[in-house]
Amino acid sequence: MATPGEFILEVSRIHKRYSHNIPTRRRQLIRQFARAIIGKPDERELLAPGEFWALQGVSFSLARGEALGLIGLNGAGKSTLLQIIARQLLPDIGLVSVRGKIAALINLTAGFEETLTGRENVFLKGALLGRSRTMIRQKFDEIVSFAEIEEFIDSPVGTYSSGMRMRLAFSVAIHSEPDLLLIDEVLSVGDFRFRQKCLRKLNELREHASFIFVSHSFQDIARFCDRLIVLNRGSLVFDGPTTEGIQFYVDSTSDGGAASSASQNSQAPMLAGAPLTLMGEFIHQENLIESVSFSWVSDKGKHANVVKQGEAIIAELEFRLKVDDGGVIVGLPFWSPDGTMVTSVNTDTSGHKICADNGGAVSLRVRFEAFDLNPGTYYPVVSIGKNTEVIYRQPVVPIKVTASYPMTWGVFTPRVNWSQPGHVASTSTLHKSRDGGG
């Protein structure tokens, strides 16, 4: 019986040789055929002309319940590594040892038969995962319900949208009770809401399963993974804590990830120091929304990017929708410089319905009655969604909070009253000083 903390995966000195050149690849294969016939592996450590190492000497291990992030530039060897762990590709040198059942979400919709119904494909996909018919039958309702395709389950998969197929395939995979789940960038296909749902489900699975998670979304990696490894041209160049790994990756790639978004952004100078890599992906669907402007306004009606702790501040936002205003939600999450999301407000939870004028223009103000965050700079993101889809998500002007009283801890200071029942003496109010008490 497996026990928590035991190693579920051990990767030792994995090498994989590749070539982009077809004759070279053919020669490689012929050599492998010939070596296989005589019973000796092709373990030469030298490369022939035209060959390169897709993976070179990669070693790491993974404990049960651990979630490992895997990042690297395109061509770094991430997918090859996942395929080797999933036993889809054989390493040229080295050894992979896995304990238990694997589900690899690498090419999610592979194996779907277009002409068969969703119901039939659930069983087919389950069969390709090596799961029994009885097991799939037991999980069938859960699978369909999670994929949110109840009313289409008896329609041919050929009529499904790519999102529906992805949801169905993902649902089958995560309900197959794996010990090790390999996730290769597949969550990026779904809409924002479904992705959140998948991440919640994956968190539930963490009690008994381990994960290797490949994503270009640093936010997902940071939220989900305990540990991170970074691959660069087939070699493992970092193995350690997630936040440090992301920073290492960003520092080591001059044009990598969200950092590049920031440098291309017109607000880049103001965003210097922002934890852009942890603030999630930035989106602007220009066919759906345009002319977005944002500013901070003080209580006196003047533009101001600075607010005194506990004072009021107003955020003004204008944009033009190219679609109707039904289901539009505006959110304003804030990040601290260390990448912690300190708070978030949105029109949906506040019960405010967005209304556009005839031209699609929306003018919105949100007044923070008392900005109680502690002194420091906070980085907001304007996030505009329509139904389940995020149509705009960009960092905007940061807000700087200045101190109202000398000592603070943490990221915000709540308004509190201290008292001692039975003692008439002193009642102290933390915000006394800024409430005018001197």
Place this chain on the structure above:
Amino acid sequence: MNGNIDDQALQPFGSDFRLGNNPFESSRRVWRDLTGHTWQTWMIFRSGFTATLRQTYLGALWGFIMPLVPLFAFFALTLLRVFPSHETIPPLSYMSVGVILWLFIQGLIMAPAEAVAKHASVLKSTNFPMICIFVASYGQLAFEMLLRLLVVVPMLLFLHDLSLSGAALLPLVLLPVCAFSVALGILFGLAGILVQDFKNVLEIIFRYLIFVSFAIFPLSMNGIGGWLYSLNPIAIFIDNGRSVLILGQLATPGHYYASSVLSVVLLLFAIHLYYVLERRVAGAL
């Protein structure tokens, strides 16, 4: 997606994966793969089979028409006396049994290469055993063979050209044929991954090999005909299978037994090679 690796012990997977097995051990493990995935194999067959039937307005009808078309085409040519006759077996019976055996053997040889091409994405992105894909592709072939037998056997009965004892023995007589054809199918399937135009070469060969395989008409056993017979196990299997079904006896027992031994050896080699190479070729798909 991944297949089932249910053992909680650490399962090693390295560059020497499966290289230490002998052909018998490989065969045992391939058999275990097959029997462990019977339901999955059935699902792959069923999805392919029903997909074929659902594609058109006439739907299932095509599933019955298409396998019979080549048989009826050769019926017509035989009735037009295009082909030379055999000395003891009437032309229509000679041709019809020969053609169904030929189509069966051809299917067994060609199906794996076609299945690899058709299911490349599954084979590449899962570790579902390739042998199950091969066997699933034989399901369609079994259906077509059955359909053709349903036409040919009543015809032989009607023409008084059927040996009932031979008909009972036919499945046994066909076992070495199956071994030989499956072995070639596996080898050609693997070779097709290595050299992707191999499938086209096979198609060309099988389009014309039928004329020198004693399938639709006999060749003189003297001179080059005898050579073609002796060197072509397909001709030996077709000739003996037909002889058993119609005359109740093997036509050339010596050739048949030698070819049967060769077939078993070839099958063991093919299965071993397949087992060793299966994961090695996945990356080339």
